[in-house]
Amino acid sequence: MIRGSCCCGTIKFELSSEPNMMGTCHCSQCRKVGASTIVFVNKDSFRWIQGREFISRYESGIYTRCFCQKCGTALGEVESQEDSFPIAANCFDDDPIVRNLFHEFVTSKPVWYEICDDVTQFPEHPVKS
Numbered sequence: 001m002i003r004g005s006c007c008c009g010t011i012k013f014e015l016s017s018e019p020n021m022m023g024t025c026h027c028s029q030c031r032k033v034g035a036s037t038i039v040f041v042n043k044d045s046f047r048w049i050q051g052r053e054f055i056s057r058y059e060s061g062i063y064t065r066c067f068c069q070k071c072g073t074a075l076g077e078v079e080s081q082e083d084s085f086p087i088a089a090n091c092f093d094d095d096p097i098v099r100n101l102f103h104e105f106v107t108s109k110p111v112w113y114e115i116c117d118d119v120t121q122f123p124e125h126p127v128k129s
Contacts, residue, residue, distance in 0.1 A: 003049075004091040006073035011051035013078065015041055015096075020084055023102045026109035033058065033065050034074040038086035039096050046078070046087075055079060102126065 002015040020040040030036045054069045057079070066075040076087040089096065103115055104122045115121065 003093045006068035008071035010070045012049035015045045017045040018097045022098045022100050027105040035088035037089040
């Protein structure tokens, strides 16, 4: 099991299998909601332990970001009904096993932020073939 939670411990979840991948988004929305590095998980691997009733949502028109009502921890899209969805990497209490595979929206990256790894960088959102 890979466990995750919010900062205050009100919200807890676990994964029964390894996530699909990790990536970092540098767009202003992801940066401002505090969830730039995300881990993609399979819906059937995700299980709530406690605190689902303490989730608040912010709907941007493109994404629905979830947060803990008590401490404000950015959780990613933990209420998504998609087969695979992103969770903010900062929520994991255990090693999520996967490592960063890409950076997207690097043209939106603030000048003060240095990318210090050698993974693939995309100027905008990667296009699926």
